Amino acid sequence: MFTVFTRTLILYAVSVLAIRLMGKRQVGQLQPYEFVLALMIAELAAAPMENVGTPLLYGIVPILGMMLLHGLATLLSVKSTWFRRLLSGGPSVVIRRGVIQYDEMRRMCYTTTDLMEELRAQGYLNVADVCTAILETSGKLSVFPHGNKRPVTPEDMGISVSYEGIPQTLVVDGRVQKDHLKTCGLTESWLMDRLKPIGYSDPRDVLLASLDTQGRLFVQGKRDGDKMHLLQAMDENKVGW
Amino acid sequence: MRAMIWVAAVTAVLMALIGGFCGAYSSDTSRELREQVTQMTAVIRSGDGEAAMAEALRLEDTWREKSALLSLWVNHQDIDDVSVGIQQLKVSVEEGETYHALRCLAELDEALAHLYHRDAFRLRNIL
Numbered sequence: 001m002f003t004v005f006t007r008t009l010i011l012y013a014v015s016v017l018a019i020r021l022m023g024k025r026q027v028g029q030l031q032p033y034e035f036v037l038a039l040m041i042a043e044l045a046a047a048p049m050e051n052v053g054t055p056l057l058y059g060i061v062p063i064l065g066m067m068l069l070h071g072l073a074t075l076l077s078v079k080s081t082w083f084r085r086l087l088s089g090g091p092s093v094v095i096r097r098g099v100i101q102y103d104e105m106r107r108m109c110y111t112t113t114d115l116m117e118e119l120r121a122q123g124y125l126n127v128a129d130v131c132t133a134i135l136e137t138s139g140k141l142s143v144f145p146h147g148n149k150r151p152v153t154p155e156d157m158g159i160s161v162s163y164e165g166i167p168q169t170l171v172v173d174g175r176v177q178k179d180h181l182k183t184c185g186l187t188e189s190w191l192m193d194r195l196k197p198i199g200y201s202d203p204r205d206v207l208l209a210s211l212d213t214q215g216r217l218f219v220q221g222k223r224d225g226d227k228m229h230l231l232q233a234m235d236e237n238k239v240g241w
Numbered sequence: 242m243r244a245m246i247w248v249a250a251v252t253a254v255l256m257a258l259i260g261g262f263c264g265a266y267s268s269d270t271s272r273e274l275r276e277q278v279t280q281m282t283a284v285i286r287s288g289d290g291e292a293a294m295a296e297a298l299r300l301e302d303t304w305r306e307k308s309a310l311l312s313l314w315v316n317h318q319d320i321d322d323v324s325v326g327i328q329q330l331k332v333s334v335e336e337g338e339t340y341h342a343l344r345c346l347a348e349l350d351e352a353l354a355h356l357y358h359r360d361a362f363r364l365r366n367i368l
Contacts, residue, residue, distance in 0.1 A: 001256075002264065003360055003366045005361075007255060054317070055316065078242065
């Protein structure tokens with residue numbers, strides 16, 4: 001079993017190295033070492049599954065080994081910047097002050113076509129609108145337009161906006177979310193007092209009920225032809241989550 | 242963070258325990274059965290058919306007892322090789338075919354050594 005574990009360790013290191021050398025384009029949303037983990041775990045689990053002559057431990061032990069290595073890699077990444085850079089690499093600026101950084105792109109094996117494709121995916125048809133673009137370690141491109149091209153914000157317009165927190169789902173698929181009610185400091189009877197006037201005497205008839213931080217309750221029923229109800233269920237100033 | 246440390250620590254301990262236990266069990270089983278094979282070789286060479294059959298049955302009992310647990314981590318083909326080897330040995334002893342019995346014992350010895358050798362923590366196996 002130590003042999004299996006040692007082989008796992010070697011294969012893991014080689015796979016991470018290979019993925020790192022392949023460049024960020026191959027990685028997608030995951031960090032390189034997480035990507036390797038996902039690939040290898042699927043393969044390790046599949047082998048003993050399809051061959052009953054192979055003991056199950058031959059699949060389980062390497063996966064445990066991968067878990068251990070991943071845990072250690074994550075811990076070391078949190079503790080050490082050097083290790084994090086070694087394992088995941090660092091972000092690369094591919095457009096700086098509106099200028100495409102060709103050398104950096106070449107180093108990353110990132111083509112102009114890839115760049116244009118990602119910019120379009122982010123909603124930028126014209127590269128001239130982009131001030132900064134950063135290729136993240138996950139392979140995702142973060143795009144920031146020139147100041148005069150970015151959308152207008154309420155701050156630009158001098159408009160004050162109230163707090164926008166996470167809306168709490170109070171009923172999901174007919175089931176009352178008691179934990180969420182508790183988070184809001186509300187009770188089931190409070191909820192029923194709001195649902196009954198709009199035609200729901202039983203929460204099981206409700207598909208979704210959600211309370212936002214402006215105190216508005218959105219309710220959608222399960223029955224055919226049910227509309228979305230929007231009502232001011234509580235005072236905005238009393239929202240405490 | 243603390244959860245991650247715990248997971249890593251528990252996994253490390255689990256790996257060490259599984260590895261240690263499996264290695265020791267395979268090695269002990271292999272050694273014990275190979276000793277019986279050596280004894281049986283001597284008995285067969287001495288020409289005592291009844292004693293040889295008794296040894297073969299003892300070998301079979303020991304193997305039955307040990308193989309149930311071994312199949313959890315030893316390749317099933319390796320387990321089957323030993324089981325088939327013991328059956329062939331019994332038939333040879335029953336028929337009084339000394340030459341064939343000795344050949345079966347040699348093959349069995351190799352199969353038993355293989356039980357542990359494939360998993361042994363050696364550079365040769367790792368590479």
